[in-house]
Amino acid sequence: IVAHMMPDLPNMDYQRDIDQFKEFFENPAFRTDGLKIYPTLVIRGTGLYELWKTGRYKSYPPSDLVELISNILGMVPPWTRVY
Numbered sequence: 001i002v003a004h005m006m007p008d009l010p011n012m013d014y015q016r017d018i019d020q021f022k023e024f025f026e027n028p029a030f031r032t033d034g035l036k037i038y039p040t041l042v043i044r045g046t047g048l049y050e051l052w053k054t055g056r057y058k059s060y061p062p063s064d065l066v067e068l069i070s071n072i073l074g075m076v077p078p079w080t081r082v083y
Contacts, residue, residue: 001033001034002032002034002035002036002083003024003030003034003035003036004035004036004038005020005021005024005035005036005037005038006037006038006040007021007039007040007065007068007069007072008039008059008060008065008068009040010048010051010056010057014060014064014068017068017072018068018071018072021072021075022075025075025076025077025080031079032080033079033080033081034080035076035080035081035082035083036082036083037072037082039065039069040059042057042059
């Protein structure tokens, strides 16, 4: 099984994203063989775009996103392949 995770969603913050990945990696119910990480992307014509356009959604600055992904990759257990 390959899990697909998306950090930086609306109503989340950096610490909640970290906590979500900790739970994902530490809870035996979620022991997947693989992981794909898709940082949230704002695309014109979507509901998220409208939230962003009206100031109700703000994505992480690039430096925070790089740090977040780095921290997540540091938590990946040895049995999980990252794609």
